[in-house]
Amino acid sequence: MDNTNKKIYTDEETTKISTSEDNNPEQIDIDIKNREEQTKVVTNDQILEDEGSKEEAKSLFDVKKIKIDARKVIVLSDIHSNMTAFNAILNDIKTREYDAIFCLGDLVGYYTQPNEVLNKVREIVDVCVMGNHDFALIEPEILLYSTLQEGAKIALDHNKTQVSEENKDWVSKLPMKIIVETPYSSVTLVHGDPVTIFGYIYGVTDQLFEQSINNALMQIDTDYLMVGHSHLQGEYFSDFGKVYVNPGAVGQPRDKDPRAAYAIVDLATRSHELIRVPYDIAEVKEMVIECCFPVYLADRLEVGE
Numbered sequence: 001m002d003n004t005n006k007k008i009y010t011d012e013e014t015t016k017i018s019t020s021e022d023n024n025p026e027q028i029d030i031d032i033k034n035r036e037e038q039t040k041v042v043t044n045d046q047i048l049e050d051e052g053s054k055e056e057a058k059s060l061f062d063v064k065k066i067k068i069d070a071r072k073v074i075v076l077s078d079i080h081s082n083m084t085a086f087n088a089i090l091n092d093i094k095t096r097e098y099d100a101i102f103c104l105g106d107l108v109g110y111y112t113q114p115n116e117v118l119n120k121v122r123e124i125v126d127v128c129v130m131g132n133h134d135f136a137l138i139e140p141e142i143l144l145y146s147t148l149q150e151g152a153k154i155a156l157d158h159n160k161t162q163v164s165e166e167n168k169d170w171v172s173k174l175p176m177k178i179i180v181e182t183p184y185s186s187v188t189l190v191h192g193d194p195v196t197i198f199g200y201i202y203g204v205t206d207q208l209f210e211q212s213i214n215n216a217l218m219q220i221d222t223d224y225l226m227v228g229h230s231h232l233q234g235e236y237f238s239d240f241g242k243v244y245v246n247p248g249a250v251g252q253p254r255d256k257d258p259r260a261a262y263a264i265v266d267l268a269t270r271s272h273e274l275i276r277v278p279y280d281i282a283e284v285k286e287m288v289i290e291c292c293f294p295v296y297l298a299d300r301l302e303v304g305e
Contacts, residue, residue: 064175066127070100071184075247075263077104077191077228079121080133081159082251083113085260086120088279089250096264102180104228105131105191107171109152110252110297112287114159118167130174131191131228132198137163138172151294158291179222184267186222192229194219201244202230210236217242224267230254233261235272243270258304 074093079086093101103125108114110133121128136148136156148156163171176197180187193199193216201216203209213236217225226245232255233248248261255261259276266272285298 062175063177063179065179065181067181068100068126070126070182071268072098072264072266074098074101075104075226075245075265076101076125076250077247077262078106078131078231078249078251079103079117080106080109080249080251081111081114081117081155082260082284083111083116083120084281084284085251085277085279086117088277089260089262090120090124092275092277093262098264100126102126102187102189102226103128104189104226104247105129105174106133106228107131108137108156108159108163109133110155111284112155112158112162112291112293114163115167118163118171122167122170127178127180127189128174129178129189129191130171130176134171134174135176135198138168151297155293155297158293182267185224185270187224187226187267188220188222189226192227194225194227198229200230201227201246202232213244214238217244224265226265233257233263233274233276235263235274237270245272248274248276252301253304254300256304258302 074096076089101124103121105128107117107121107128114137133148133152133156137160140156140160176190177194178189180189188194190197193201195216201209201212203212216227217238217240220242223241224243224245226247228246228249230246231249231253232246233253234244234246236244238244245263245265247263248255250260250262253259253261257276258281259278262275262277264273264275281298281301284301285295288298289295
């Protein structure tokens with residue numbers, strides 16, 4: 001594959017902020033401020049400090065290292081309790097050839113079927129890291145929970161009543177960062193970014209996004225960095241040989257394409273398939289309304305924002 005082929009997604013493609021003449025500058029400022037509110041970075045030290053027991057909690061941030069003989073891998077992220085979307089992805093996966101499934105976290109939050117999602121992930125996924133919503137599920141009293149939007153808190157509070165104690169225990173033991181060694185490539189798996197764990201790799205312009213990705217890639221010792229968190233599907237080949245992949249979100253895409261997203265990565269050839277799968281959004285909307293979640297959580301699915 002030609003490593004000069006760089007494919008990333010800019011803010012013009014993925015948010016309501018654009019440079020069109022129709023935009024109201026005041027509204028743009030509001031949208032940027034709202035984006036900043038959604039993307040507060042919580043550092044490891046802040047999380048540990050709020051938990052009150054640094055020694056006990058520090059193991060959460062230990063890097064897990066594993067070896068696996070896998071060349072072609074399915075990469076999933078940000079399922080967010082959306083079992084309807086997950087089922088559509090699972091049906092598509094049945095038609096594919098692969099050796100392992102990697103999951104980049106945020107299994108819960110936003111939608112209504114967390115236990116069903118967790119049961120299926122535990123059944124089929126080979127390697128999984130913890131996302132910020134997963135962490136907030138098991139540690140709701142810490143700073144991280146307070147950074148969530150109100151709708152996300154409402155959904156997470158509901159999710160906590162639905163998830164079995166066995167699944168909560170499983171989530172609590174998920175590592176936040178995993179280094180995977182394969183015979184073909186080495187991979188860093190993390191939900192957000194390789195340094196702060198739950199920070200965003202993001203930029204409001206194409207240039208800033210590329211800079212953010214390059215900065216993250218320079219922090220890793222592996223060939224690949226695979227992340228979720230932004231819900232923006234994309235790939236990027238750096239000039240210094242490292243590769244970035246975001247499979248997009250299964251349960252809540254934000255790149256203006258409402259279809260569920262995932263990726264297939266060939267670790268030998270460094271070729272990628274960025275896949276989209278349609279699903280029954282109306283079914284999810286009915287469940288959102290039935291559970292008395294904010295309706296905007298369902299509305300945003302229809303437009304992929």
